[in-house]
Amino acid sequence: MLFAFSIAPSGTAAEDGSVSAAVAEAVRVVRASGLPHETTSMFTTIESETWDEGMAVVKAAVEAVQAVSPRVSLVLKADIRPGYTGQLTAKVARIDEALGG
Template identity: 70%
Template sequence: MLVAFSVAPAVAADDTGSVSEAVAAAIRVVRESGLPNRTDSMFTTLEGEWDEVMAVVKGAVDAVAAASPRVSLVLKADIRPGFTGELEAKVARIDDLLAGG
């Protein structure tokens, strides 16, 4: 399965409104998980089995909760049993079509 999620403090840590440090702590959890993942400006997507992916999401939420009394989580999942490597393959199929393939 693929899970795209965004987790951040609902309360900023300082007057600038920055949540970067808490988000970095969440991303650290994802990267240390060993699961395939990709982070962009809005979401982090990771791939794996249900229990392992959800454990990483929970760890990321816990990391943010350590810095904020309130946490915001947005999650979207693509559950497709029997498929792996879709973090890259889904994009490759679209790129192929765009290239005229």
């Protein structure tokens, strides 16, 4: 299962409007989880074997941001496909192959 999510604090940005310090705490949780993951400029994607395993990481990441912000925004998208693993990279590889790369 793939979970793509974005977590951001509301009302606690640095003077320059940056939320990177709070978001870094969420990414720290993801990296500590040991699950395959990828962080881009807009989303972090994790791959887990089960719904509960993936959602536990998302919940812990939200809680990490809540520790520094009274209000948190979460955007979540999931690809629920039991029995498939390695899709974090395999999906991209299939697109690259279709493009002739």
